[in-house]
Amino acid sequence: MGSDYRVEDETTVPAPAAHSAPDPALMGRNLNRHRQLQNALAEQVQARGMKPLSPTPADPAFDIAWHDGETLNVTEVKSLRPENESHHLRTGIGQLLDYMDQLSARAPQVRGVLWLGRTPLEERWLGICERAGIVLAWPGAEARVWDE
Secondary structure, eight states, rough: OOSSOOOOOTTTTOOOOOOOOOOOHHHHHHHHHHHHHHHHHHHHHHHTTOOOOOOOOOTTSSSEEEEEEEEEEEEEOOOOOOOHHHHHHHHHHHHHHHHHHHTTTTTTTTEEEEEEESOSSSTHHHHHHHHTTTEEEOTTTTHHHHHH
């Protein structure tokens, strides 16, 4: 693994980034898909007799949470495209670890759930999340969330 270390040039000045306007249609589709995924999970929580929760100003910015007995489940929702999948998974895992840490003083147990729009392309993410104490699930794999 790796090669001999290459000393990095500490005097490099990067070229200014060329900013382009975001595609509003793409942003709208992504936001709508995120909200659809979030609302569908909230419906599943309700259907199981639990109360879905949104964050208050005193809470971290999770997407949805619910109590299941002594366990507080805190969720981050990520819709994925192949070109952003790794970035979104890494970001979601980091967000959940932060939320779990912040909420650990307020619940006997906190469990993170990373709810995706689809199956991840690489199976390795299942192991990464498991080792981090995070449930990785998506529509069609809901049993992971409900321990069925």
